[in-house]
Amino acid sequence: MNEFIFFFNKVIISGAVLGSIYALGAIGITLIFGILRFAHFAHGDMMTLGAFVTFILVAAATAIGLTGPLPMGFMVLPIAMVIAAGLALGIDKGFYAPLRARGAKPVTLLIASIGVTLMIQGLIRLFFGVKSRTFFAEAPKEIYRIDMSFFGATRPISVTQPQILMILVTIVAVLALHFFLTKSKFGKAMRAMADNADLAQVSGINTKLVIRVTWVIAGALACMAGTMLALDVTLKPDLAFNIVLPIFAAAIVGGLGHAYGAIAGGFLVGFAETLAVFNWAVLLRPFRENLPSWISNDLSLVPTEYKLTVAFVILVIVLLVRPTGIFKGASS
Amino acid sequence: MIKRAIILYSLLFVLIIGVGLVMGAPFTTRLMVEAAAYSLIALGLNIQWGYGGLFNFGIMGFIMIGGFAVTFISVPINMEFWDSQGPFLLFKAIVAAGIGALLIIGANKLPRFGIKGKTFRIAQVLAWFSAYIIFRSQIDPAAKYIESTAGFVGGLGLPVVLGWVFGGILAAGVAYIIGKICLGLRTDYLAIATIGVSEIIRALIKNMDWLTKGTLTVSPVPWPVPKPQDFQLMGVQTLESFVYARASFLIVVLIVVLGALFLIQRAYSGPWGRMMRSIRDNHIAAASMGKNVKSRQLEIFIFGSVLIGIGGAILTSFAQIFDPGGYQPINHTFVIWVMVIVGGAGNNFGAVFGGVFIYIVWVLSEPVSQALFINISAISDGFGWGAIPEIESRALQMRVFVLGLVITIALRYAPKGLIPEVIHQQKENKKAQ
Known part of the structure; x- marks a missing residue:
């Protein structure tokens, strides 16, 4: 049973956390690709930038003595997202x-996005240096341990508070995005423009406004993903790069330009990574005596x-197998 | 357009002389050797992007391959390895790889025997998987054994120039495999795929300690010309010995660069170059004229990669150290792109100009911004706002920002580069207009 708990901690929880970060980042990339038709390379650095915005806000909030029931990083996240959306615009x-x-x-826009990547990287390193920082300098991360002795295991399932919040926030964000895309006027306009920009413009959709809305959503989600990554590990200038x-x-696996595909792709890539590096020999440990000795102890x-x-x-x-992605994306 | 190129090259010459006067001859000769190697790499990218329109974001990977190749060829033989069990274990691993390859080839041939559809796919996946397991089961113990006894396999102790050639050959081989898989993807996909490949190459070279010594670094990598120490033995002053040694290295590199420039300039204006540009501008039209677009693109991808590999080999042998941890996408991929875009994609002289000019900007932006920061710091200190902390480490980061600024400005105000591609129009056309 302990082996199974180990598997759960190492694969399911880290996979879900990694998957939600990838999914949030991939949504931004896929939306920008759907509307503007270019691969936005600077997205990773917009994530880092968002994380640093959150970090400054947290520092400011701690300085004036604000406290709350949740880690400060989550409390200031909405404000940071607004600022990041403004920066994206x-x-x-x-x-x-x-x-x-x-x-x-x-292609020119793609090259320009590399220029933007370099400038953001340079500015962040200029102002913050290259060292790693943590959001949990004052208070350590709260760790929830779910006792599994009921099932005959001695080890608990352990998950940190930020990890749980992260998964919850991702679910909320994805649901909000879903309702925005299917129910609101702008969301429908965005989908129309992703399908056919010229046709959308002819039918009276304000394409410039749609582009702005796209950047606002992409910037806010990038800030969210970057902050969550920084909360889970540490904050470094080359974090998202x-x-x-x-x-x-994740975006391509899900089909570029396809928002739901990006979510699925994010979780797929996240789980694939944790499954691939997991040492499967751990699961065989209880049967060790009955197994032939040539089976190695490292089966990752x-x-x-x-x-x-x-x-x-x-x-x-x-x-190679399905160039349009799992869901048919806006690929030509 | 030729007038513009001459003016820009003379300005560049003046800039180099100016740098030489301010920073001294040893620094400038070092700068020029590296700039020449980078311009060779820029030429390679110019072939791929300027001639062929292929979006290669994996330049770092090819530079690393070149560096590994020259290290492997020119570093002295490691007798400890050859006397141990290592070669035999490696031979077993190679045999295992061969068995795996046979399995995969066999699985690919299954449709001939009437096995199709799902069964065929499953067989293919199984073949790849078992090939991977067989190979891993042999290579892992071999790697562990070599690392614990001999350290790494060592080199072959052959001449350095042979290492540069091997860098080109190895890069060509890798480019062939990547090109087979990735070419034919759309521009954006190709960019992501190549960036992924270069990250994989970096991970491999960094972690295959038995072959490359990994982050422990290999040094010294020999030079093709006498080193400063050799000049000192002949009784030359320390400072001058550096200038002499680097200048003779520079001459060798310049011969390579000028030779490559001459050859690809000839190819550019020949039928081959016209065909490549026609494929770049409209591959559908080119295909309908009977050109084999895919194999032509593969060809140009390989040619460009050869130059990049040679450039990477030159850089490593000049630095005398092969340090896989020192390669960064910013320093080795994006900077090359800035060189080609600023210099002028599709024009070889533009690429060489961009290579030298951007490398000088890249290197000099550190001391310049350091001087700037010290002055700003003194002013703000004078106003009582306090000095800027950690000036030195911050100044180093300025060059990344400067690079980004240069490329965004270039895209906005000179999208075709400083020395743009020359487009010849046929005289009859002009008359008709």
Whole structure:
């Protein structure tokens, strides 16, 4: 039973946490791709930027002595999301809108997004240095231990408070997005524009406004994902730069331009990563005596150092077998 | 357009002389060797992106492959490894890889025997999986054994220039595999796929300690020309010995760069170059004219990667150390893109100009911003606002920002680059207009 608890802690919980972060990031990428037709490389750095905005707000709130029932990172998250959405709008207005106005090809926008990546990276490192920070400098993370002795296990299922909140916040955000896309006027306009931008414009949809709404949603979700990642591990300037690849993999696996696909893709990639690096020999431990001795003690599919390759292998397989993604995306 | 190129190159020359006067000759010769190697890499990307329109974001991976190749070829032989059980264990691993490859090939041939559809897919997956297990079961103990006894396999002790050639060959081999899988994807997908490949290459080289020594780094990697120490033995002053050694290295690198430039310039203006540009501009039209678009793109991807691999090999042998931990996407992929975009995609002279110019900007933005910060810090201190803390580490980060700024400005105000692609129009067309 202990082995199963270990599996649950290592795979189910970390997979769900990783999956929700990937899903939130991938939604932003997939929405931007659906509306503006370019792969937004700077998304990872918008996540980092959002996390730093939250960090400043937390520092400010702690300085004036605010306290709350939840970790401060979650309390200030709504404000940080608003600020991040504003920053996303500013980035669009400053760097992408002029290129779009000139009628530049999507590839040019993709290269411009690399420029934005570099500038955000440079600014963050300039102001915050390269060292790691934590949101839990004052108070340690609260850890919930669910006793499993009822099932004959000595180890508890352990999950930190931020992890539970993270999964809950993701569910709320995804539901809100669902109702926004299906019920509201803007959401319907967004879906129409993702299908066919010219047709949407002819039918009287204000495309410029839709683009702005897209950036607001993408920026806010990026801030949320970045903050959650920083809450789960630590806050570093190259935080999101390293996960931009799994996020893109999630978006492509789900079908670029397809919001629900991005969610599914995020969880798929998250669970695939934790399953691949899990040491399956642990589950065989109770039967150790009955097994032949040539079975090694390390049966993980992929060594931990190569975790990043998992996302990529999934990506390549999907691109080869079903290039439009699991759900048919806005791919040509 | 030629006038513009001449003016820009003379300005660049003046800039280099200026840097030489301010920073001294040893620094400038080092800068120029590295800038020349980077411009070779920029030429490689220019072939892929400027000629072929292929979006390669995995430049770092090819640079690393070049670095590994030159290390493997030119580092002295490690007798400890060859005297141990290591070669035999590695041989067993290679045999295992061969068995795995046979399994996969066999599974791919199954449709001939009437096995199709789902059964075929399952057989394919099983073949890949068992090949992976067989290979891992042999390579893991071999790696562990080599790491614990000999450290790593060592090099072959062959001449450095051979290592550069091998860097190109190895990069070509990897490019062939990647190209087979990824080319034919749309631009955005190709970008993500290549960035993924380069991350995998980095993970592999960093963690295969038995082959590359990983983060423990391999040094010294030999030079193709006498090192400063050799000049010092001949009785040259320390400072001058560095200048002499680096200058002779620079001459060797310049020969490589100019040779590559000459060859690809010839190819560019020939029928091959025209065909490539026609594929880039409209691959459907090119295909309807009977050009094999896919294999042509594979060809150009391999050619570009060869140059990138050679450039990476030159960089490693000049630095005398192969440190897999020192490779970053910003320093080795994005900076090359900035070089090509700013210099002018599709123009070889533009790419070389961008390579040298952007590398100088990249290196010099650190001391310049450090000087700037010290002045700002002094002013703010004078006003009583306090000095800027950690100026040195912050100044180092400024160059990332400067790079981003340069590329966004270039895209906005000079989207075709400083020395743009020359588009020849046929004379009859002009008359008709």
